[in-house]
Amino acid sequence: MAVASLCDVVVTAGSFPLLSGVTLTLEPTVTYVITGSNGAGKTSLLRLLAGLEAPSRGSGTVLGFDICSSQRRELRRHVGWLGHEMSFYADLSPVENLKFAARTTGADVAAITPALDRVGLAQRSKVPMKFLSAGQQRRVSMAWFMVRRPQLWLMDEPYASLDDEGRDLLSELLVTAQTSGATIVLTSHGLLPPEIDAASIVMVGGRIAKVAS
Amino acid sequence: MIRLVLLVAQKDLLIERRSRVLLWQVAPFGLMTLVLCGLAVGPTASTQARLAPGLFYIVLTLVSLLVINRTSQLESSRGTVTSIQILGMDPGSVFLGKALAMWVQLATVGSALLVGTTVLLHVSVRAAVLTLPVLLLASATLSLAGVLYGRIAASSANAGTLLPALALPAFAPVLIAGERAFSSLVVASPLARWVWLLSVALVAYASVGLLLYGALEES
Numbered sequence: 336m337a338v339a340s341l342c343d344v345v346v347t348a349g350s351f352p353l354l355s356g357v358t359l360t361l362e363p364t365v366t367y368v369i370t371g372s373n374g375a376g377k378t379s380l381l382r383l384l385a386g387l388e389a390p391s392r393g394s395g396t397v398l399g400f401d402i403c404s405s406q407r408r409e410l411r412r413h414v415g416w417l418g419h420e421m422s423f424y425a426d427l428s429p430v431e432n433l434k435f436a437a438r439t440t441g442a443d444v445a446a447i448t449p450a451l452d453r454v455g456l457a458q459r460s461k462v463p464m465k466f467l468s469a470g471q472q473r474r475v476s477m478a479w480f481m482v483r484r485p486q487l488w489l490m491d492e493p494y495a496s497l498d499d500e501g502r503d504l505l506s507e508l509l510v511t512a513q514t515s516g517a518t519i520v521l522t523s524h525g526l527l528p529p530e531i532d533a534a535s536i537v538m539v540g541g542r543i544a545k546v547a548s
Numbered sequence: 549m550i551r552l553v554l555l556v557a558q559k560d561l562l563i564e565r566r567s568r569v570l571l572w573q574v575a576p577f578g579l580m581t582l583v584l585c586g587l588a589v590g591p592t593a594s595t596q597a598r599l600a601p602g603l604f605y606i607v608l609t610l611v612s613l614l615v616i617n618r619t620s621q622l623e624s625s626r627g628t629v630t631s632i633q634i635l636g637m638d639p640g641s642v643f644l645g646k647a648l649a650m651w652v653q654l655a656t657v658g659s660a661l662l663v664g665t666t667v668l669l670h671v672s673v674r675a676a677v678l679t680l681p682v683l684l685l686a687s688a689t690l691s692l693a694g695v696l697y698g699r700i701a702a703s704s705a706n707a708g709t710l711l712p713a714l715a716l717p718a719f720a721p722v723l724i725a726g727e728r729a730f731s732s733l734v735v736a737s738p739l740a741r742w743v744w745l746l747s748v749a750l751v752a753y754a755s756v757g758l759l760l761y762g763a764l765e766e767s
Binding site: 421426436 | 552555556559562563566567622625626627628630631633634635636637766
C-alpha cells in the first residue's frame, strides 16, 4: 500500500497557487529527494504531505489519512518534520523541549537522553536553545526523530547548517530509518551524500516535472 | 485532556521562569503606572481611595495586554507554529493550558498591584483582602479572553498594535464588573451582581475559546 497518494492536488495561498495539480505516489521504505529551483513548490509539497496545508482542489491520502478532511490533524502525529526555521522554544533547553514534545505525543521520554548523546549534545542538553548554533539546533531535531520514530520523515534541506560530522550523522540516521521501514522525503539544492540512495522528484512551477527512481 | 492542559501550562510557566519577563518588565511597568495614576489624581487620600478601584483595573488591563503579547509571541515564529501543529495537540487543551498559565501570571501581578493600591492609593487593607477572590475571577476571565484575542492578533504581521484594538473592547465587561465589585467593597455595598457578570463573561470566553481556538490555529 502506498504511503502517500495525491491526485491533481492544488494548494493556494490566497489566490496564489503554491501547488498546481500535483499527482504523486510515494512507496513505503523509499527515500525521495525533491529538487527544483526556488519557489518550485518543494516546501509546499512537504507541508501538504505533513497535513499542514489543506488542498483547495484534488484528493489524496497520506499514511491512510484523508488530507482533504479533518484527518489532517491526526496525520500530523505520525510524521516527523524538520523545517528551515528553529522549531523549538528558545528559552527552554533541548531536554526540556524534547520532554514537552514527548509527553504531548506519548513518545518514550527515557529515549531522550540517549538520543541527545547520540547526536553529540550530551554536554549542551541543558543549555537554552537560543544559545545553540543553527547546526546544534538541527541536531536537536535529529534527536527528536530518533525519539519519535515517525513512519514518514519530512525534511526541508536537512543538510543545511550541518558540519561534516553532522552530515555523516544525518546520513547514518536516514539509512537506519529507511532500513527500519520508514519512508523519507527530503528537499535538497545540492548533491546528496553517496550513501543516500534516493528516488528523485523534480518540481517546476508548483508541478511535478519528473519522477525518477 | 487535563494532563495536556497541565503540560501546556507548565511549559509556558517554565519559559516565564527562565525569561523573568513578568518579574523584571511587566510587574515594574504595572507598579510605575499605579504610581503615575496616584500622582495624576492628586494628593488627597480620600480622592485616591475613591478612584482606586477604577485605576487598579485600568492598570491590570494594561498589564494583561503585555502578558498576552508575551504569551502569544512564544509561538509566533513560523518554525514553532509548525512544530506545535506537528505535535497534533487537541486545540481545546492548548487553549485552556495557555489560559491557565496566563491566569497564574496575571493573578500574581494583580496581587502585587493590589498591595501597591493599598499603599499608594490608600485603600483599606480589609477591602483589598476581600477583593482578592474577585481579582482571581477577573484575571481568569482576562486570561481566557486574552489567549483567544492573542491568537487572533498573532496571525497578523502587526500583532503588537492590533492586540489592544481587538482586546480592549472585549475586556470592557471585566473592567466594569471588577471595578464595581471592588468599589462595592470599599463603600460596603452589595457586589453579587458584579461577580455574577464576571462569572458569565468567564463561561462565555471559555466556551468561545474551546470552540474557535482550533480554527484560529489552522488559520
